[in-house]
Amino acid sequence: MGVEIKYHSGDSTLHGYYVAPQSHGPAPCVLVVHEWWGCNDYVKRRADMLAEEGYAAMAIDLYGDGKTASNASEAGELMGTLLSQENAVLERFKAALDVVKSQVEVDPNKIAGIGYCLGGAVVLNMARAGLDLNLVASFHGNLSTPSPAQPGTVRAQVAVFHGNDDVMIPEEQVTAFKKEMDDAGVDYHFVGYEGAMHGFTNPLATERGQNNELPLAYNEEADIDSWNQLLKLLSQI
Numbered sequence: 001m002g003v004e005i006k007y008h009s010g011d012s013t014l015h016g017y018y019v020a021p022q023s024h025g026p027a028p029c030v031l032v033v034h035e036w037w038g039c040n041d042y043v044k045r046r047a048d049m050l051a052e053e054g055y056a057a058m059a060i061d062l063y064g065d066g067k068t069a070s071n072a073s074e075a076g077e078l079m080g081t082l083l084s085q086e087n088a089v090l091e092r093f094k095a096a097l098d099v100v101k102s103q104v105e106v107d108p109n110k111i112a113g114i115g116y117c118l119g120g121a122v123v124l125n126m127a128r129a130g131l132d133l134n135l136v137a138s139f140h141g142n143l144s145t146p147s148p149a150q151p152g153t154v155r156a157q158v159a160v161f162h163g164n165d166d167v168m169i170p171e172e173q174v175t176a177f178k179k180e181m182d183d184a185g186v187d188y189h190f191v192g193y194e195g196a197m198h199g200f201t202n203p204l205a206t207e208r209g210q211n212n213e214l215p216l217a218y219n220e221e222a223d224i225d226s227w228n229q230l231l232k233l234l235s236q237i
Helices: 041-052 072-084 088-101 118-128 171-184 205-212 220-236
Strands: 003-009 012-019 027-033 056-060 106-116 135-139 157-163 188-193
Touching: 003 088, 012 041, 012 088, 027 041, 027 088, 027 118, 041 056, 041 106, 056 088, 072 088, 088 106, 088 118, 106 118, 118 135, 118 157, 135 220, 157 171, 157 220, 171 188, 188 220
Parallel strands: 027 056, 027 106, 106 135, 135 157, 157 188
Antiparallel strands: 003 012, 012 056
């Protein structure tokens, strides 16, 4: 089981969920960034799953005070407030990075970031910003950016797991992303899943999509395969 860690960015108090691995000695660490629903049980479970594989992990809180949303209206409001604050995402991610680097179980030179939906876009942007991460992996995250990666700035290996039937992330965005990565000389891994829609890794996605009239759906096959591919990439770095 993990523990709650409170940390700060500016005037905001953030509530992370940290899990140490069973292994002895400093371990690689993975930061897990939440969907627009907030740092809820879903991303905390992902952190637990990583700890079971021998990694330290922390589900981070981008909204502050551990706020989560129960419907799309609340989620949109929380996300909108976050994105309206200049540099808030970058500073709050950096604060989480500092927290995990200070944990005795963590090897500060081996840190990755993974994210889902909103979190997927966040970790890609952290890579674009040149943060010192070994790997970032986006699951059904937005791929567009106003600040494209520049040659020599991205230190991380980049992985994207995308649903080919995701109407929230159209094909033009995928094409532009691949061109951006190629132009910047980034080492990236892109997987598109036929029949997979937005939110395909979250078992609650189908129900939430129906309740909120959103094109979301869980896809067990894509979920399992993308997770196994993530573990393979993590083991390689």
